[in-house]
Amino acid sequence: MEISIKGLNKNYYSEGKTIKALDQVDLTIPANRIFTLLGPSGCGKTTLLRCIVGLEMPDSGEIAIGDEVVFSTEKGIYVPPDRRGLGMVFQTYAIWPHMNVFDNVAYPLQTRGERKEVIIEKVAKTLHFVQLDGFEKRPATKLSGGQQQRVALARALVAEPKVILFDEPLSNLDAKLREETRKELRAFLTELKITAVYVTHDRIEALSLSDTVAVMKSGRIIELGTPWEIYFDSDRRFVADFIGRANFIEGKVSISEDSFTLIDSAIGVIACEKKTKAAPGAAVIVCIRPEFIRVLKGDHKVGRNIFRGRVESLVFVGDAYEGEIRVGETLLIFRIEPTTAVREGEEIALHFDPRHCSILLN
Amino acid sequence: MQKTRTGLTPGLIAIVGFLTVCPVVMLILGSFSEGLGAFGTFTLSKYVKAYTDPAFAEIIVNTVIFTIGSALVATILALFLAYLNTRTNIPFKFMFRIISLIPMMVPHILFAVSWVLLLNPSNGMINLFFRQFFGWEGAALNIYTLQGMILVEGLLDLPIAYLVIAPAMSAFDVALEESSKVCGASNLRTLVRITLPVLRPAILAAATLVIVRSLASFAVPSVIGMPGRIYVLATHIYRVVATGYVTDYGMAAAVGMSALAASITLIFLYRHLTREGEKYVTISSRGYRPSVVDLKGARYPFFGIVALLSFVLIVLPVLVLFYTSVVPYSMVPSVKAFAMMSWKHWIAVLKDPVSLLSLKNSLYLGVGGATLGIILSFFVAYVIVKVRSKASGFLESLSFLSFSFPGIVVGIGFMWFFVQTPLYATIWALLIGYIATYLPYGIRPLTSAFVQIHSHLEESSRVCGGGPLYTMRRIVIPLLVPGIVSGWILMATMFVRELSLSVVLSRPGTEVLAVQILRFAEDGLWGRLSALGIIMIFISTALVVSASWIGVRLTKGEK
Incomplete structure (x- = not known):
């Protein structure tokens, strides 16, 4: 009823x-x-x-x-x-x-x-x-x-x-x-x-x-x-914060393409697959959940949504490693497979899955 | 609903406030007045007279020795019993429940009288026995001493001390002791350094409570102390208003002020200590049991001590009283004594109009007073638990204010009030005084009963389709019945045996049982006293049994 x-x-x-x-x-x-x-x-x-x-x-x-x-x-x-x-x-x-x-x-x-x-x-x-x-x-x-x-x-x-x-x-x-x-x-x-x-x-x-x-x-x-x-x-x-752990990165809409929206942020340009109503120049927040940050091994990876950072902390929680990566001034939380060989203090490259970068209105 | 609630709280504050504050205010006013009936001009003369009395210093010393001595006896015994019950494998543990509950049924005055009958210097049974069989001259043992008073009062207050110490003891976290032993401490060192300090708030709280009780106690000081000319504050006040040619209620009020001040201070100390105790005692949610000490071969000897104690506390007084009620005069049990037994004293009591009147009055006060008292307690407990406003918090402190006010002092305060009203020398004066003094005994069990009824229990009944009245009948009342019954029993038994307030407020025509027993004791009519005493114990027991029976019926009858 x-x-x-x-x-x-x-x-x-x-x-x-x-x-x-x-x-x-x-x-x-x-x-x-x-x-x-x-x-x-x-x-x-x-x-x-x-x-x-x-x-x-x-x-x-x-x-x-x-x-x-x-x-x-x-x-x-x-x-x-x-x-x-x-x-x-x-x-x-x-x-x-x-x-x-x-x-x-x-x-x-x-x-x-x-x-x-x-x-x-x-x-x-x-x-x-x-x-x-x-x-x-x-x-x-x-x-x-x-x-x-x-x-x-x-x-x-x-x-x-x-x-x-x-x-x-x-x-x-x-x-x-x-x-x-x-x-x-x-x-x-x-x-x-x-x-x-x-x-x-x-x-x-x-x-x-x-x-x-x-x-x-x-x-x-x-x-x-x-x-x-x-x-x-x-x-x-x-809502995004309450429903789960997430990274929030402040930025500005730079270009709104057909399939991607590019956001200028403190860590660089983030490509998001989600559409936004926000016009270019508008202040927005990019939300990326820790499980959608991937760690890339190898030194010279460059490309869209790839950033470089340093592993600040790493905690083994059984089914995963949880930790923090510093990219510039921004501290991001991430969660990776327990088998991934990453050490504390290591310089690594990381990748944001553009399908899971959501744009929140500021 | 909202309207009745807002009217209820101030109404109750007015009633409870009158009951608890009125005697105190009147006591203060009275202590500065010239004489009962006419307040006259403000005067300090009563204080001067009361506190410059050369005998007063001795009274204070006696009071201090008596109260602290009783506290020591009661607390040490209670500690011993609580330890045996909660921490050892002593057999027949149900005995402890009996020890802690049954003595409430033997009125204090009768307990004191039974010791007088055993140990008084002229014809106490034990003294007679020594004289007869060992040819000792004079009295081997004399109860009419400070030591005698301390022993009897200590035994009387043992259940109270036990009820404070036993829960703390059973909630004691054994890991504290175990970790001390792991740290290399011996058993004795652990006991002295860990166990007793952790239990200290509970032990001190029990001792404080016994001091308050013995300060307010009138039965033992009057029955045992007065014949030996040992006066404490309570009997001193009584002497000022009830004996001698000139009664002086102003001076009694002035003396009462110090007793009142002492008990209020002690009650605050007690409350502080119990809070402290809650901080110390850790109750784990794991539900472990304290490890049990194996007494081995000592199990039965220790049990023997417990059995002896319960015999002394429960069986002995009743036996002595019954025996005394059927023999013509004090004698050691013998063939001759059995041959001379008769119902003479019983017949005398049942033909004595004053005794019969006191019986009627006490029964009326017990049943009627407890019923009124429990109705008032019901509403007060409801407001304290369910309304929860600032006013209800105030009501709570107000209703526990009178807890352990010395009855005789409250009586003097009320006397100053009742003299101004037509209630003077009526049974209503006693009724009001009783309810005022014993209100906390009704409120306690009812508040805990109300606390138990989580609002969800009522709400879920409503959601299940039960209307407000249906919910009241099937959920609220059945859950409250145990609280109502135990509150009623407590109040009724207290009222039937009430002495310390009654000795002041009872007048010709409003005699009550305990006062009549005191008169018999003063006149040395031990046979009649014992017969009336047995009747009194019987009434108390009958009240307890029938109230519990009704309670069981009500709880089951809801189906």
Whole structure:
């Protein structure tokens, strides 16, 4: 079911200051896809989620889930969370400690007054789906973090909601479990074909889980696209920086050719394959991710996008070497194959892949 | 919602503020006034009279020896028990839970009385035994001494000290000790240089708390100290207002000021120490268990000590009281004594109108007072935990202000207030005084219960389709029940046994159990005292058992 949000505003007041948690947010969340709200803490992503689910009351605007308007200041509509028919997984899982697994999962059905046999059947089915068969009688708080997380998921799914929402559900798990659970979650959600809204500040989670990512900053959605588009084609420095490690090199547009744009920068002329709206002479920033800087062995290489520099530092991180190269005054981070024979202090040539040099507007 | 909340906080601040600040303000006013009832002109004469009394220096010395002595006894015993429980493989560890909880059911005054019955110089059972079987002249042991007071008070405060030290001991990071041993230190050196210093804040906090408690203690100084003419601050205040021909509430207030000042200072010290302790004690998330010291052959001897201690703390007082209640006069248990047993004292108590009245009053105050108190605590805890504004922070400090104010001093303060109102000499005066003094006992368990209810627990119920009332019934209340029940039990048992506040506020017609027992003790009616005492223990136990039962029913009944 599609969620459409129009002109949503929400302010917080704290110690005499007004904080815009949501600033005129317009958004359409497509049906039956995994949609992620990504941003640093305090960007308003959780507030937006809580407004959709009804735990938070926006100051103005309209929210519709499917055809039903659940909130509108204009029409004076506010449907409380218990009438919205959604499912949600909380950051803390919010497993009720005084109930066992069965009662936790059965709860949404009990609130709807379902018959006992139906409840038992549906709970068993859902627990089977999240691979917790036979856990019904266990006290919920005695489960491991990953299992609790799946109980929370089962509870959110059991009543077959129109939309399921996730508020940083993996942030309480340790790194290895987080990776496993992420893959599981992806599999569950793909199988279900359900509209899922997922809030996270973890870029890897956002990239690997979502069909669509919305990047938020200071209460606004500043970029919307597929994970691929967000990672490679963003034209905002904030997004490029937030979504991954990157080098930013300031420069000026010199020539705009058909297939290349040439940028004058402190380290020399950089050729970018991406087009830019910027006219010649305009100040821009070239963004190149460390994995797209290649190290060339041999002394006399010259050519387009080839620069000379000195390896300032080199750290072996297992699957790669990460390090810094100084080109003139500019320090660039790079990442190369662990088998490449490069030493600290060595003078080397490096090459920027023009397909992955993006031009950001300054 | 927003409106009721904003109204709730100031309302609670007004109520709690009245309850805690009123006695203090009235005490200060009273200490500068001429006489109860009419404040008269400002005068320093009460202070002059109180502090130039030649006997006063001795009272201060007695108080210092008594409080510090009790703190030493209680802390050393608690340290010993906590170490045995958390760090050794001593058998039957459930005993420690009993030791730390059960003594709350035996009122302090009865505990003190049972020691008097055993060790008083004229007809204490142990002394009689020595006289009868060894032909010793006079008294072998005399409880009516400062040492006697210290021993009994120390035993009484042992559970409190244990409850402070044991958690610190079990949270102790053994790696600290292990690394000391790796560095080449011996076991003893490790104990002295590492273990005890790291636990020092907890140990000092426990000792401070016991000092505060024994400073406020009235049962032991009145039952054991007064017959031996050993006066401490609390009994000195009592002597000024309750005995002699001329009662002087102004002078009592002037003396009370120093007791109050001392306890406030000590409570600040205690709070500082507990914060310090939190800084020291590292609780690792790994969930390791402290390594256990194998006591080997000493397991059972050590257990014997623990068993003896629990016998002395729990079984002995009840046995002695019951025995005394059925024999006609003090005698060593013998065939003759068993032949002479009768229900004479029980019948006398049950026919005594004042005893019956005190029974009724205490029961009423226990049940009614605890219920009112817990309702107030519920709202206060709600505001402290869930509202979280500057005002709620203020409410929090206000509500813990009265923690361990000496009851008799609070009583004197309230006396100055109630005299001005129609509440004087009514049961309502006692009720208000009780709730004011014991409010922290209700708020503590409820705040921790509220803290446990993360807002997500309520919110997820809402998202799951539960309305506000449904959420309240199925989520909030069941999670709060344990806190409500333990708060209620704590308050009710405190109220049923309340002595130090009651000796000041209770008037003819509003007698309560503990005061009636004190009267029996003063008159030497040990048989009746014991019968009434057993009834009192029975009531406390019945309250605890029934409240827990209701709690269990409520938690289960939510399905």
